[in-house]
Amino acid sequence: MPTRRTGRPRTPPRWPRLDGGLALAAVLLLAACEGRQSALDPGAANARDILVTTWVLFVGGTVIFVGVMALAVWAVVASPERFPGARSWVIGGGIVFPVVTLTVLQVHEFGLARRLVTLAADPALTVEVTGHMWWWDVRYREPGGGPLRSANEIVIPAGRPVEFRVDSADVIHSFWMPSLAGKIDMIPGRVNRLSIVAERPGVYRGQCAEYCGAQHALMAFDVIVMEPERFDAWLADQRRPAPDPAEPELARGRDAFFAFGCQSCHAVRGTPAVSRIGPDLTHVGGRLSIGAGSFATNVGSLAGWIASAQHLKPENRMPSFDVMDGETLRAMAAWLESLK
Numbered sequence: 001m002p003t004r005r006t007g008r009p010r011t012p013p014r015w016p017r018l019d020g021g022l023a024l025a026a027v028l029l030l031a032a033c034e035g036r037q038s039a040l041d042p043g044a045a046n047a048r049d050i051l052v053t054t055w056v057l058f059v060g061g062t063v064i065f066v067g068v069m070a071l072a073v074w075a076v077v078a079s080p081e082r083f084p085g086a087r088s089w090v091i092g093g094g095i096v097f098p099v100v101t102l103t104v105l106q107v108h109e110f111g112l113a114r115r116l117v118t119l120a121a122d123p124a125l126t127v128e129v130t131g132h133m134w135w136w137d138v139r140y141r142e143p144g145g146g147p148l149r150s151a152n153e154i155v156i157p158a159g160r161p162v163e164f165r166v167d168s169a170d171v172i173h174s175f176w177m178p179s180l181a182g183k184i185d186m187i188p189g190r191v192n193r194l195s196i197v198a199e200r201p202g203v204y205r206g207q208c209a210e211y212c213g214a215q216h217a218l219m220a221f222d223v224i225v226m227e228p229e230r231f232d233a234w235l236a237d238q239r240r241p242a243p244d245p246a247e248p249e250l251a252r253g254r255d256a257f258f259a260f261g262c263q264s265c266h267a268v269r270g271t272p273a274v275s276r277i278g279p280d281l282t283h284v285g286g287r288l289s290i291g292a293g294s295f296a297t298n299v300g301s302l303a304g305w306i307a308s309a310q311h312l313k314p315e316n317r318m319p320s321f322d323v324m325d326g327e328t329l330r331a332m333a334a335w336l337e338s339l340k
Contacts, residue, residue, distance in 0.1 A: 220293030241270025253335030
C-alpha cells in the first residue's frame with residue numbers, strides 16, 4: 001500500500017552537538033593552567049625551571065612515542081623489501097638514539113638539580129616551617145633579628161632571596177608550593193633547606209604532598225608574596241603584641257579564652273598565653289584561613305572551629321569546646337577575629 005505524502009519536507013536527523021561541550025572542556029583545561037596552586041603558572045625561577053623540564057619531557061616523549069608507533073605500523077604493513085637494513089635500525093634506534101637522548105636529558109637534569117638545591121649565599125629572610133598533624137608552625141628570622149612565630153600562612157617579599165628550613169614534629173610530610181618551587185620532604189629530626197626568589201606578588205597555595213594521616217587533604221597553607229616595602233611594614237606590625245580589647249564583648253571573649261584553658265596549647269603575645277603546643281594565635285584574625293587552609297577566617301568559622309573542631313577536622317589535636325553557651329562562644333570568636 002503506497003504511503004501518503006504530507007507535502008512537508010523531511011526533517012533531517014538531529015545529532016548531538018559537541019561544540020558546546022568541547023568549548024567548555026577547553027575553557028576548563030585552560031583555567032587549570034592558571035591559579036594560585038598551578039605548577040603551570042610559575043611565579044618564581046625554581047618553578048619555571050621545573051616547568052621547562054616538564055615540557056621538554058612531555059613534548060619529547062610524545063614525539064618519540066608517535067615515531068615509534070609509526071615505525072611499528074610501517075614494519076607490519078610494509079613488505080620486507082621496503083624495510084632494508086634491519087641491523088642498522090636496531091643499532092641506531094635501539095642503542096645510539098636512547099644513549100644520546102638519555103645522556104642529554106641527564107646532563108640537563110643535573111644542571112636543573114644543581115640550580116634548585118643551590119642555597120642563597122645571603123638570604124634576606126629565613127622561614128622555618130615545621131609540619132604537624134595537621135598544621136604548619138612558621139617562624140620568621142631576619143639577619144640580626146629574633147624569631148617571629150606564626151602558623152598556617154607564609155608571607156614573603158618579592159624579589160628577595162628567601163631560605164626555607166623545613167622539618168617535621170611527628171611523621172614525614174612534604175612541603176610543596178607548586179607555583180613557586182618543587183616539593184621538599186619534611187623529616188623528623190632532619191632540617192631540609194630550599195631557597196627561592198618569588199618574582200610576582202600575589203596569593204599562592206601550598207599543600208602537604210606526602211600522605212600523613214586522616215586529614216592529609218586538609219593540610220594546606222597560603223603563601224602571600226608582597227612588594228618589599230609592604231612586607232617590611234607587615235613584618236613590623238606582626239612583631240607587635242596583641243592589643244587590649246576595645247569593646248566589652250571582646251574583653252569577655254579574651255576572658256573566656258583563659259577560663260576554658262586555651263592558653264594551655266596556644267600563645268597570644270602580650271597576654272599570659274605562651275604555650276607552643278598549638279598554633280600561635282597572636283594575629284590569627286589577619287590570616288586568610290584557619291584550620292590549615294580549611295576555612296576562611298571570620299567570626300562564624302572561628303566559632304564553628306572552637307565548638308566543633310573534631311567534627312570539622314576529625315582526629316586533629318584540638319578538642320571540640322561544645323560546652324560553652326552561644327554568647328560566650330561568639331565573644332571568644334569575635335576576640336580572636338579582632339587579633340589582626
